[in-house]
Amino acid sequence: MARAHPSLEELRKLGAQVADAAARARGIHELKFAPEGSPAAGGPPDDSIAGEKYGTGADGRVLGTHEDWSRLRLGYAWIPELFVSLAGPEPGHLDGLIETMESAWKALYDRDSGADPVGTHIRQAESHLSGWSGVAAETFRTNFLHKIPDSVKSQAQLAFMLQHAALADQDVWVETRLNLKDLAEKTTTALESLDDCGGTDSLITILTVIGIVVSVVALWEVAAVACTIVASSVAAASLVADKAGESAVEAEVAGDTVETVLQNMVNATDVLRSQIYWSERKITDALRENLDLVHDTTHFHGATSTHDAFLPPRPALVGESMIPSIIRNDFRPG
Amino acid sequence: MAKEGAELGVELAEMWLCGRSYLPAAAEATAKANAIIAGSTIRDGAFARPGTVAGSGIQGSVQGEVFPYWDALRDALQGILAEAADNLYACGDALVRVADVYAATDDAARDEMNRVTTRFVMSDQYRIDDPTVRPPLYQPE
Numbered sequence: 001m002a003r004a005h006p007s008l009e010e011l012r013k014l015g016a017q018v019a020d021a022a023a024r025a026r027g028i029h030e031l032k033f034a035p036e037g038s039p040a041a042g043g044p045p046d047d048s049i050a051g052e053k054y055g056t057g058a059d060g061r062v063l064g065t066h067e068d069w070s071r072l073r074l075g076y077a078w079i080p081e082l083f084v085s086l087a088g089p090e091p092g093h094l095d096g097l098i099e100t101m102e103s104a105w106k107a108l109y110d111r112d113s114g115a116d117p118v119g120t121h122i123r124q125a126e127s128h129l130s131g132w133s134g135v136a137a138e139t140f141r142t143n144f145l146h147k148i149p150d151s152v153k154s155q156a157q158l159a160f161m162l163q164h165a166a167l168a169d170q171d172v173w174v175e176t177r178l179n180l181k182d183l184a185e186k187t188t189t190a191l192e193s194l195d196d197c198g199g200t201d202s203l204i205t206i207l208t209v210i211g212i213v214v215s216v217v218a219l220w221e222v223a224a225v226a227c228t229i230v231a232s233s234v235a236a237a238s239l240v241a242d243k244a245g246e247s248a249v250e251a252e253v254a255g256d257t258v259e260t261v262l263q264n265m266v267n268a269t270d271v272l273r274s275q276i277y278w279s280e281r282k283i284t285d286a287l288r289e290n291l292d293l294v295h296d297t298t299h300f301h302g303a304t305s306t307h308d309a310f311l312p313p314r315p316a317l318v319g320e321s322m323i324p325s326i327i328r329n330d331f332r333p334g
Numbered sequence: 335m336a337k338e339g340a341e342l343g344v345e346l347a348e349m350w351l352c353g354r355s356y357l358p359a360a361a362e363a364t365a366k367a368n369a370i371i372a373g374s375t376i377r378d379g380a381f382a383r384p385g386t387v388a389g390s391g392i393q394g395s396v397q398g399e400v401f402p403y404w405d406a407l408r409d410a411l412q413g414i415l416a417e418a419a420d421n422l423y424a425c426g427d428a429l430v431r432v433a434d435v436y437a438a439t440d441d442a443a444r445d446e447m448n449r450v451t452t453r454f455v456m457s458d459q460y461r462i463d464d465p466t467v468r469p470p471l472y473q474p475e
Contacts, residue, residue, distance in 0.1 A: 008384075084384055089398065093380035100374040107367040117363040125356035128348040131337075144425065148360070155364075155418070158411045159371070162404060169381075169400050280399040287403035294410045311414050311421070318424045323432055 343446025353429030
């Protein structure tokens with residue numbers, strides 16, 4: 001199940017809070033608008049207001065009407081959309097696919113419990129066929145039956161790979177959303193603290209999403225097949241993991257003006273975008289590697305194909321034309 | 335298997351049992367995984383995210399970078415499982431045919447094989463496959 005993370009709507013609201021804070025800071029500090037809702041806003045100028053040098057409109061009234069603030073906010077309407085555009089898929093929606101792929105590898109070969117339904121039936125078949133000897137029998141046993149238990153483990157490993165690729169992608173987006181939340185909150189604080197001389201926490205540890213995607217090679221000792229598995233940090237906790245690619249990037253969002261703060265925020269999202277790209281690239285590389293492995297071991301035999309490590313060739317025994325020779329050679333030798 | 339008569343009949347019955355019970359059971363387990371994988375496609379929207387629809391410049395929902403490769407690997411696995419299950423069913427059927435064809439050439443073997451296979455069918459120990467009632471196998475679309 002996906003870790004707790006902000007929803008798309010929450011991120012949109014956090015983005016809107018940043019936009020509001022920017023508009024408010026711009027109005028108060030740069031345009032000298034009376035804060036919306038204050039007694040002065042939209043009212044007639046008087047001495048005290050004039051003394052604070054609030055802006056006045058063409059009609060001589062103090063700026064800060066609802067329309068003034070709406071116009072100012074409109075200039076920052078891009079901010080919520082920026083947060084939404086980086087939010088990615090809803091991480092919780094990937095839970096279903098993750099669970100489905102886990103069901104698939106458990107149905108084939110359960111690495112946790114050791115349950116091996118296909119392999120068990122094949123071994124039982126082999127024991128019942130022990131009295132059958134001859135060329136067809138040996139070919140059937142060596143080229144087909146003996147290969148099935150390992151091929152099933154390789155099939156299960158592909159399902160395991162699919163599960164963990166989805167899990168890793170889910171972690172990327174959970175982490176991304178948490179980073180976006182942190183970025184929005186710290187940007188809002190930075191905008192609200194433009195007059196303060198330091199003291200606010202405006203340093204953001206941007207995105208360790210690359211670090212959470214780790215490569216785990218050869219998780220299973222499966223004959224002849226070593227798929228590259230991408231695992232999330234959560235899933236890989238008990239596994240041998242190479243976290244050499246882990247890196248944390250820090251960014252400062254504080255600034256002297258509204259535009260400086262927002263520019264720092266945008267710079268941080270650029271770093272985030274780059275981190276997302278490389279994290280997903282790492283996942284796609286592992287998927288592609290496994291896809292190549294499947295394709296490289298695919299051989300076509302007439303209308304049928306075999307993926308040697310994943311699917312032993314269809315035995316000649318299946319062809320009707322083989323039956324007479326099987327009977328001649330295996331049942332009545334000599 | 336240079337045997338004959340009742341002794342051969344027992345061997346052929348064992349072959350029949352593999353073809354009607356063990357290999358179909360292995361095929362069924364593989365078919366189950368095939369169906370699970372095939373059924374996962376209804377959840378593909380999980381990868382969807384806000385983005386620019388390729389070639390249109392329009393903001394909408396896109397599947398992202400990971401999905402195409404994830405989908406391709408899933409298709410490959412689904413195809414492998416469908417073929418693996420089909421091979422197991424086909425091999426089971428072939429073993430039954432070999433046993434039947436050979437039993438027809440030796441009356442004593444045939445009688446013994448029929449006696450033993452009837453015992454297998456009546457026993458609770460074995461699940462005997464009905465070739466007319468097999469799960470569907472799903473090739474990737």
